[in-house]
Amino acid sequence: MPFDVVIHGGEVIHPAQNLRARRDVGIVDGRIAALEPALPLDNAREVVDASGKLVTAGLIDMHTHAFVGTDLGVDMDKIGPQTGTTTVVDTGSAGAHTFEAFRRFVIAPATIRILPFLNISSIGIISMLLAGELENIRYCNVEEALRCVGTHRDLIQGIKVRASGNVVGANGVVPVDLARAAAERVGRPMMVHIGPTPPDLADILLRMRPGDILTHCFTGHAQGPLDARGSIRRELLAAREHGVIMDIGHGMGSLSFEVAARMLEQGFKPDTISTDLHAYSYPHPVHDLPTTLSKFMALGLSLTEVITAATCRPAAILGLQDQIGSLRVGMNADVAVFALEEGTFEFVDSYGNTLAGSRRLVNTLTIKDGRVWRSQ
Ligand SMILES: [Zn+2]
Structure with missing residues (x-):
């Protein structure tokens, strides 16, 4: 199947199916078409390299x-x-x-x-x-x-x-x-x-x-x-x-x-x-x-x-579990790619109090309805 986009080599976190593993995500016509350990990349229109990154539903x-x-x-x-x-x-x-x-x-x-x-x-x-x-x-x-x-x-x-x-x-x-x-x-x-x-x-x-x-x-x-x-x-x-x-x-x-x-x-x-x-x-x-x-x-x-x-x-x-929030085959192809940065980070609450953390999620790419979505 020719994919419009393949998100390749990332670690997929997919709690709806209790899955956390290396998977490729294939997208066709704005929908998730495949979620497999490895997909053919040759005839994909666009390949997103997600190696070393986390991949989640949007x-x-x-x-x-x-x-x-x-x-x-x-x-x-x-x-x-x-x-x-x-x-x-x-x-x-x-x-x-x-x-x-x-x-x-x-x-x-x-x-x-x-x-x-x-x-x-x-x-x-x-x-x-x-x-x-x-x-x-x-x-x-x-x-x-x-x-x-x-x-x-x-x-x-x-x-x-x-x-x-x-x-x-x-x-x-x-x-x-x-x-x-x-x-x-x-x-x-x-x-x-x-x-x-x-x-x-x-x-x-x-x-x-x-x-x-x-x-x-x-x-x-x-x-x-x-x-x-x-x-x-x-x-x-x-x-x-x-x-x-x-x-x-x-x-x-x-x-x-x-x-x-x-x-x-x-x-x-x-x-x-x-x-x-x-x-x-x-x-x-x-x-x-x-x-x-x-x-x-x-x-x-x-x-x-x-x-x-x-x-x-x-x-x-929201009653939308069959449309969004999951990478199951057939769902809307809303996908997010994150780096999980490690280090020492200081977080702030609404009252100015701080909290130290060792991990931080940083978005590196977003796909909405099957299209790579970048802002100007
Ligand atoms: Zn409000």
């Missing part, structure tokens, strides 16, 4: 802000090809009244795959000067959200609500109730951001259902995931037990190395590791997704665990 970032033209938005088409990221979830940058512009002028022309959650506030996150898109509860309109999901059902993944004091103002947990109602009626998950209280984490978790996603789960804000003695809060353990998904969402205020170390010590590993990249977290302190994954290796997770948390697991959570 990374999936579960928390970003990709709506360029709003205060938070960053151009993920510039960041994606340099970081191995081929899919990003946009977490509520747009609401019902701004979604059409997001879709038409950003999502549709983008090379990167942008999968949006709709903000329960109809204005979305327009400006961080007044962070609170939920301070005026009249913007938080379930009917408008339902109408928007009805029009864009092919694209919208779920409903986002930012349930922190700086966003909800005096409205407490009411926006979470409204987001829950909207998510219920459209049959999609709700993603909840936590931060400064109120509302209290226990009140938020009570309203979450299996398949809902809690983002910023390792936040260092007061009354976060740990109780006063440093133990994981019971409500959080119960929510996870119940099927609530735990996402990192690093961002400018939501990853504390100290909290992370305590959580991991007690056996609580995140389901998905994401960046919360936006105009105030990029490049500092997040940098990018491979760096965020490297921070979690420095915290003690294995290479396979961090790759899982940014490929096949987010794909499964």
Whole structure:
């Protein structure tokens, strides 16, 4: 079979099939056509030499802000090809009244795959000067959200609500109730951001259902995931037990190395590791997704665990396990090549604390839908 591209000689990390071995990846017509110990190279149109490198499915970032033209938005088409990221979830940058512009002028022309959650506030996150898109509860309109999901059902993944004091103002947990109602009626998950209280984490978790996603789960804000003695809060353990998904969402205020170390010590590993990249977290302190994954290796997770948390697991959570997040034959040919650099590296969390690590993932090549994707 003549391949369009063969990625040759790399060490494939493919947690969906429990595989970590030297493999060639063959691509035809934008799909993975072969994953074998050795493929013929003679009639391949393009051969990528990946010897000495790691090869994974294109990374999936579960928390970003990709709506360029709003205060938070960053151009993920510039960041994606340099970081191995081929899919990003946009977490509520747009609401019902701004979604059409997001879709038409950003999502549709983008090379990167942008999968949006709709903000329960109809204005979305327009400006961080007044962070609170939920301070005026009249913007938080379930009917408008339902109408928007009805029009864009092919694209919208779920409903986002930012349930922190700086966003909800005096409205407490009411926006979470409204987001829950909207998510219920459209049959999609709700993603909840936590931060400064109120509302209290226990009140938020009570309203979450299996398949809902809690983002910023390792936040260092007061009354976060740990109780006063440093133990994981019971409500959080119960929510996870119940099927609530735990996402990192690093961002400018939501990853504390100290909290992370305590959580991991007690056996609580995140389901998905994401960046919360936006105009105030990029490049500092997040940098990018491979760096965020490297921070979690420095915290003690294995290479396979961090790759899982940014490929096949987010794909499964989104219900897209048959399209992305894996190098199985027939999947979309989204592939990332990384150098695993060894040395002494200093990583920084959202609060300026540092952590030394000995390994760092650095992207060297990205393929999206079967095409080698390089930015200008
Ligand atoms: Zn965010």
